[in-house]
Amino acid sequence: MQVLVRDNNVDQALRVLKKKMQREGVFREMKRRAAYEKPSEQRVREKADAIRRARKLARKQAQREGLIAAPKPKVMKPRPGVAAAPR
Template sequence: MQVLVRDNNIEQAIRVLKKKMQREGLFREMKARSAYEKPSEKRAREKADAVRRARKLARKKMQREGLIPGPKKKPLNSARG
């Protein structure tokens, strides 16, 4: 993973690095590896993750087909200044 530092702006580079690490799931993996996970707990977690993914996929499919309304659009605020 690589982050470019522009104009010696370390704070911005750290923010970008943290965002990239979050997106890659590194924080979640570090937390998971910090302690032993029993095989039964691992199976339960993986099953719950699979159920969550399947529900999300089904919800997106239903939204595409028009059976349920899609996510609410955020209004554009032009008076930000």
């Protein structure tokens, strides 16, 4: 995993790196491997994860087919004290 540091701005690069690691599930994996997990607990966790994925897939499919309403889009509010930079 790589992050480019622009203008010696290490803080911004760290934020980007953390966000990438969060998306990839690195923190979840580290937490899971921190302690021993019994095989029975592993089976229960994996089954719950599979159920969660199947429900999410079914929900997205139903939204595409129009059977259930899609979630409302989030409105991005400007953060106080941060000026929008022109692009």
